């Protein structure tokens with residue numbers, strides 16, 4: 001049985017005070033959320049501790065936005081898996097297109113980060129997806145196949161979530177058609193050893209398109225950026241019909 005995972009990726013947004021405001025507005029809505037849905041927040045590192053304390057005893061899981069492959073060392077600006085698990089983090093986003101595009105993340109470093117996360121009991125959320133140029137050139141399938149082949153070398157598929165995020169749909173309001181996202185996610189699934197991996201869609205998910213997205217048979221959840229920052233809109237997404 002595939003798990004439904006609804007995740008908010010806050011990217012580089014929210015101070016601790018803003019995080020507390022968010023929780024006041026968001027948490028009461030979880031009374032309506034069906035039990036089987038995993039709800040996940042991935043804030044900036046500086047918000048993890050306060051969220052860990054505030055969410056103690058709640059059903060919301062914590063995720064980080066990055067993890068280094070070494071246990072410790074001289075890696076300025078990076079974070080180690082044990083620093084995350086010590087404060088109750090359970091998931092970590094790896095290979096987000098913004099990391100690949102702006103911070104030199106490669107399939108090789110994505111693979112190292114995935115293995116390090118798993119070694120310490122974190123569940124990685126691996127992001128894959130094509131640019132507009134690659135889509136227009138008919139390279140979506142080959143690009144995703146290459147990413148999966150390289151990123152998943154020696155990665156345990158029993159402790160993994162994948163997010164299909166077409167880069168052209170991220171933060172643009174230009175959502176991938178639900179049926180097309182379903183098709184690509186089916187293709188991703190067909191390339192996995194474990195076909196029960198939960199595969200999310202990400203890219204301009206909003207309250208007005210969540211129901212159609214989640215009605216697709218291959219889609220097991222969503223990775224939400226902008227619309228996860230506002231309590232009412234993320235609550236509507238978590239409580240999709």
Ligand SMILES: O=C[C@H](O)COP(=O)(O)O
Pocket residue numbers: 009096165169170171172173202203204205223224225226227
């Ligand atoms: O990680 C989340 C994605 O990059 C989607 O962001 P968005 O919902 O703002 O388009």
